[in-house]
Amino acid sequence: xxxxxxxxxxxxxxxxxxxxxxxxxxxxxxxxxxxxxxxxxxxxxxxxxxxxxxxxxxxxxxxxxxxxxxxxxxxxxxxxxxxxxxxxxxxxxxxxxxxxxxxxxxxxxxxxxxxxxxxxxxxxxxxxxxxxxxxxxxxxxxxxxxxxxxxxxxxxxxxxxxxxxxxxxxxxxxxxxxxxxxxxxxxxxxxxxxxxxxxxxxxxxxxxxxxxxxxxxxxxxxxxxxxxxxxxxxxxxxxxxxxxxxxxxxxxxxxxxxxxxxxxxxxxxxxxxxxxxxxxxxxxxxxxxxxxxxxxxxxxxxxxxxxxxxxxxxxxxxxxxxxxxxxxxxxxxxxxxxxxxxxxxxxxxxxxxxxxxxxxxxxxxxxxxxxxxxxxxxxxxxxxxxxxxxxxxxxxxxxxxxxxxxxxxxxxxxxxxxxxxxxxxxxxxxxxxxxxxxxxxxxxxxxxxxxxxxxxxxxxxxxxxxxxxx
Numbered sequence: 001x002x003x004x005x006x007x008x009x010x011x012x013x014x015x016x017x018x019x020x021x022x023x024x025x026x027x028x029x030x031x032x033x034x035x036x037x038x039x040x041x042x043x044x045x046x047x048x049x050x051x052x053x054x055x056x057x058x059x060x061x062x063x064x065x066x067x068x069x070x071x072x073x074x075x076x077x078x079x080x081x082x083x084x085x086x087x088x089x090x091x092x093x094x095x096x097x098x099x100x101x102x103x104x105x106x107x108x109x110x111x112x113x114x115x116x117x118x119x120x121x122x123x124x125x126x127x128x129x130x131x132x133x134x135x136x137x138x139x140x141x142x143x144x145x146x147x148x149x150x151x152x153x154x155x156x157x158x159x160x161x162x163x164x165x166x167x168x169x170x171x172x173x174x175x176x177x178x179x180x181x182x183x184x185x186x187x188x189x190x191x192x193x194x195x196x197x198x199x200x201x202x203x204x205x206x207x208x209x210x211x212x213x214x215x216x217x218x219x220x221x222x223x224x225x226x227x228x229x230x231x232x233x234x235x236x237x238x239x240x241x242x243x244x245x246x247x248x249x250x251x252x253x254x255x256x257x258x259x260x261x262x263x264x265x266x267x268x269x270x271x272x273x274x275x276x277x278x279x280x281x282x283x284x285x286x287x288x289x290x291x292x293x294x295x296x297x298x299x300x301x302x303x304x305x306x307x308x309x310x311x312x313x314x315x316x317x318x319x320x321x322x323x324x325x326x327x328x329x330x331x332x333x334x335x336x337x338x339x340x341x342x343x344x345x346x347x348x349x350x351x352x353x354x355x356x357x358x359x360x361x362x363x364x365x366x367x368x369x370x371x372x373x374x375x376x377x378x379x380x381x382x383x384x385x386x387x388x389x390x391x392x393x394x395x396x397x398x399x400x401x402x403x404x405x406x407x408x409x410x411x412x413x414x415x416x417x418x419x420x421x422x423x424x425x426x427x428x429x430x431x432x433x434x435x436x437x438x439x440x441x442x443x444x445x446x447x448x449x450x451x452x453x454x455x456x457x458x459x460x461x462x463x464x465x466x467x468x469x470x
Contacts, residue, residue, distance in 0.1 A: 124419020
């Protein structure tokens with residue numbers, strides 16, 4: 001029996017009910033109808049429930065999804081998706097690099113980040129992703145137990161099955177998609193992952209359309225280049241919507257309960273890398289990308305990340321200043337803004353080697369109502385990891401993965417930021433980067449087997465091309 005993940009109406013309904021509770025829609029009557037009909041709750045960690053629903057339940061779920069979409073939200077005024085409304089709510093929206101200077105006919109943007117800095121960022125993203133892959137979908141206590149049993153806590157290297165008791169592995173098996181390529185004893189180059197596929201797609205996007213791309217351009221690129229089986233949650237829903245004739249930005253909302261999850265955030269790095277010193281431009285690019293699949297806090301997470309990375313790309317600011325810059329593009333009364341502020345404060349209040357465990361426990365308690373892939377807790381975790389590590393690469397990826405949420409995605413984002421700040425591949429510990437063998441596996445276009453040095457030069461060439469335009 002084929003149970004296609006992330007698209008079946010009977011599974012989406014439970015997630016949409018949770019989303020309604022988060023964004024302030026009164027959905028108790030709809031939830032009662034679903035429960036009375038025999039409908040199930042959303043799968044806790046998987047993408048599909050184990051049993052096929054009846055035709056009646058599937059049709060009912062579709063109707064209820066549409067009814068939920070029509071309910072008014074109490075958070076709509078504070079959490080808009082349209083860019084101009086977002087900007088209007090952000091009193092510290094960053095200025096453009098040339099705002100304070102007189103007009104000039106051929107003014108250049110800030111210099112592009114050097115290829116070495118971009119190579120470090122690509123490598124850091126890959127390392128953080130690879131570290132988190134084996135334990136993706138596992139709960140926090142399992143992540144901690146597996147690492148401790150192998151003598152790898154705090155995390156100083158990739159996860160391994162060596163020395164882990166059999167009963168513990170039986171109780172908490174590795175991610176089935178990843179164990180064969182991402183445990184320390186199995187790593188042979190960087191395996192494919194959506195956390196690296198999306199940056200590759202965004203390189204293609206900028207090659208074909210430049211920085212003035214539209215959301216429709218993103219959609220057409222995906223239809224041409226993104227295998228549906230390599231897309232998950234909101235991205236898979238958006239692809240389905242496109243194939244059903246739904247146009248952007250409605251693709252983000254139509255029967256899409258994952259529209260505030262982490263998917264847009266993991267697409268944001270290239271927008272930051274290609275706008276060094278210009279967080280506003282990075283955030284605006286990320287917004288156009290994100291609106292294909294996400295709304296509100298899902299979009300803010302991408303904008304925040306892109307702005308942080310744009311600030312870091314010049315090498316002129318420390319991680320704390322970069323995080324503060326990221327918050328300038330997020331509406332201050334949004335859930336994401338409050339979560340990041342709280343996370344940074346926790347990280348500052350609990351320093352020291354053991355302090356981060358306390359930070360993680362506090363974050364899990366504060367965000368227990370959210371799914372483990374939601375953008376709000378994951379963005380907060382990334383901000384906390386970077387703050388607590390003071391930008392140190394190993395401590396940043398260690399913290400993001402040890403936080404036990406979307407381990408590979410959080411690790412990738414934290415690793416990319418910390419490595420960008422480090423500025424050079426040689427600044428990253430060899431035991432993290434050597435197993436990657438300067439080789440990335442992917443199903444995107446003709447990138448399979450590409451080296452991180454080549455990706456850095458391609459990224460630099462795109463940035464340099466835009467920076468040199470009048």
